[in-house]
Amino acid sequence: MTEPDTFRQGTVVKPYERLNAEQLALLDAASLKILEETGIWCYNLRAAELFAAHGARVEDEPGTGAPCKRVFFPPEMVRKYIAMAPSRVVLGARDPKNRLLLDACVPRIYFGSGSETNVWLETELEEFQAVNDPARKITAPRYREKRGDALLLARAARLCEQLENLDFFIRPVNIQDRDISQEDHDVNKFFASLNNITKHVQAGLTTRDSLDKVLKMAEIIAGGSEQLRHNPLISFIACVFKSPLQMVADTTDKVFDMVEAGMPVVISSSPQGGSSAPIQEAGMVAQINAEILAGVMLTQLIKPGAPVLYGSVPVRARLDDLHDLYGCPEFNQYNNDTVQLARHYRIPCYSTAGVDDASIPGLQATFEKVFTHLYMGMCGAQYIHYAFGLLERTNIFCPLQAVLDNEQVGKVKHCLRPPKVDQQSIDEVLTMITKVMKSSHRLFTRHTRKATHAGEVSEPYRFGAREHEDGVISRAAAALAELEARPGKHLPPEIQDRIFNEVPGIVPRLLSK
Amino acid sequence: MDNKELLEKLAMNVVQGRIEAEDEGFDEGLEGQPAVTELVNQALEQGISPSQILLAGLTDPMTMVGEKFEQGEYLIPDMLAAAEAVGAGMDILAPRLLKDGVESKGRFVIATVNGDLHDIGKNIVSIMIKGAGYDVIDLGVDVPAERIVEAVREHNAPYLGLSALLTTTMRNMREVIDQLKEAGLDSTRVCIGGAPTSPEFAAEIGADAHCPDAFAVIDWLKTQTA
Secondary structure (H helix, E strand, O other), rough: OOOOOOOOOOOOOOOOOOOOOOHHHHHHHHHHHHHHHHEEEEHHHHHHHHHHHHOHHHHHHHOOOOOOOOEEEEEHHHHHHHHOOOOEEEEEOOOOOHHHEEOOOEEEEEEEEEOOOOOEEEEEEEEEEEEEEEEHHHHEEEEEEEEEOOOHHHHHHHHHOOOOOOOOOEEEEEOOOOOOOOOHHHHHHHHHHOOOOOEEEEOOOOHHHHHHHHHHHHHHHHOOOOHHOOOOOEEEEOOOEEEEEEEEEHHHHHHHHHOHHHHHOEEEEEOOOOEEEOOOHHHHHHHHHHHHHHHHHHHHHOOOOOOOOEEEOOOOEOOOOOOEEEOOHHHHHHHHHHHHHHHHHOOOOOEOOOOOOOOOOOHHHHHHHHHHHHHHHHHHEEEOOOOOOOOOOOEEOOOHHHHHHHHHHHHHHHHHHOOOOOHHHHHHHHHHHHHHOOOOOOHHHHHHHHHHHOOOOOOOOOOOOOOOOOOHHHHHHHHHHHHHHOOOOOOHHHHHHHHHHHOOOOOOOOOOO | OOOHHHHHHHHHHHOOOOOOOOOOOOOOOOOOOOOOOHHHHHOOOOOOOHHHHHHHHHHHHHHHHHHHOOOOOOEEEEEHHHHHHHHHHHHHHHHHHOOOOOOOOOEEEEEOEEEEEOOOHHHHHHHHHHHOOOEEEEEOOOOOOHHHHHHHHHHHHOOEEEOOOOOOOOOOHHHHHHHHHHHHOOEOOOOOOOOOHHHHHHHHHOOEEOOOOOHHHHHHOOOOOO
């Protein structure tokens, strides 16, 4: 894959790596041992046959309630096919300037949205009066839940177009319109997204049969079949594994179709430490790595060199209710390790940051988000999803929170910029110091201007206040209103018409003319 | 370069905050080109009157920078650099302006009080008010009350600015004001500033104004008549 002429620059970081070389080798070996000795439970017989044809030992696995094969992979087979995965993947976009260059050998980080929440959380500001002092009033947020639907998804895409620190779009809200059937789910979710954002759009497929319709839509936008493969403005997420170690039938079928169609695919796995994987770091990472390696291997057996991302979303269980727990140290540890492993295999890494347990914006959400936004950015995962607007784990999307996250991710990106320390910058500052020390006031203030006007100096926290009241939420609400008032970047009317006429199932209310 | 072009170039260099040719602006590629010092001298050589240079070449662009600051387009460093450039121009023009009967807006003695070595805020005020057209006598830091009073007397200064950053040194401001009164210099108007000071403290020690920043000093000076 050659480098595209334009792409989002992202932030190239110097990765923090908690595993040393020996620990990395131990985890790699443990994953290969799992694949060789424990094997996987493969419910997709086509995949099992393909694995068998290329060197895997395949046995019947009775008693599982559905046709199932146990597949055992020799380590040399795993190594051979993992090495075929390309280290560089370009994800396209409606606007070529928004393409993403994912290079496993370059820790260039991008942040995007994600999850498919059912709930949209609207923020309303209300004025409250003190009981014992009616003159004392404060403004505070009230939150109202809405059922996610196609128009809200379109609104989310339109907002995400305006968030300058959001690099790609994975739909953050689910379509639950009563008049949209399961069969038409995919065309509506892709159209609601693509008609409102010029950045890369990625999603899973609800039904296998809709792939052709979705590809048709993307080809119309890209200008043709070849143009779409050259500028893949959409890509797919496939969670082929149900942890622990079970390759599911239907999603695996979709992977065959996506890969054969020449489209980029994320092979994603999300075991939960403490329930569907060991809670111990070594066990969790060895298992998820084995699962992802099996999935990546499948893509390379279907089509050698197929563009694929190493999709790792290891989470930990809360031990009081066994829900996912994201804003905890183990989450960062698991995810750091998988980023390192992806780098070791030279496959671009799809990772996670910015998920919290809090149900509304506020201090808890901010703590949990910054904890992972910064840490996972430091780890150098190329493609970090879930980073905008999520609340209550992955159950709620709040546009106001997305605006807050945009500010936070911007600060993280700035913080992780490469140091500007070279001979030229040293010469410049030494000259500056000499000059200032000769001046009467010895102030460096005037010498900040060039860097400030060039955008090299960060701004103060955008929603901060100087008075003794916390005005973050109300300031973010004002910013959200301003962003949502901007005109949308819709597809040209003739393209919308063509898609509407040639791709059946799209609801007319999603057209924007 | 005709007079109009020259004054426009001078104004542009005030906006860019360039004092001398070797200075950078915030735009690329200005280093090495004549800046305020060189252009003011050139303007005088070309026979442009000092008053015209002051107005069109220094004051007008400074006003424009101030407006951009008010609108949030420019930041403190932009204001400071422009004010410093205006101050450099004023140093050249002042004797000629005096000869033409144009006086400064007034003499302003400024100091950080006894026991306090902090001078960032004091220096910023000093630069800004000089850029606003005042004749600034900056006594530096850790200045005893006696020396401040002496400077006010010597320069017949209508304004005095006192700065302190420490809660332990701010009380020395009172000593200065008391000595001013004892010396019969109570017509000199005193403003104070610095992180621990407040309007209440200013009133308590008999200062005329509390100014939390350089802009407040300029605003306060505009309300005074020397």
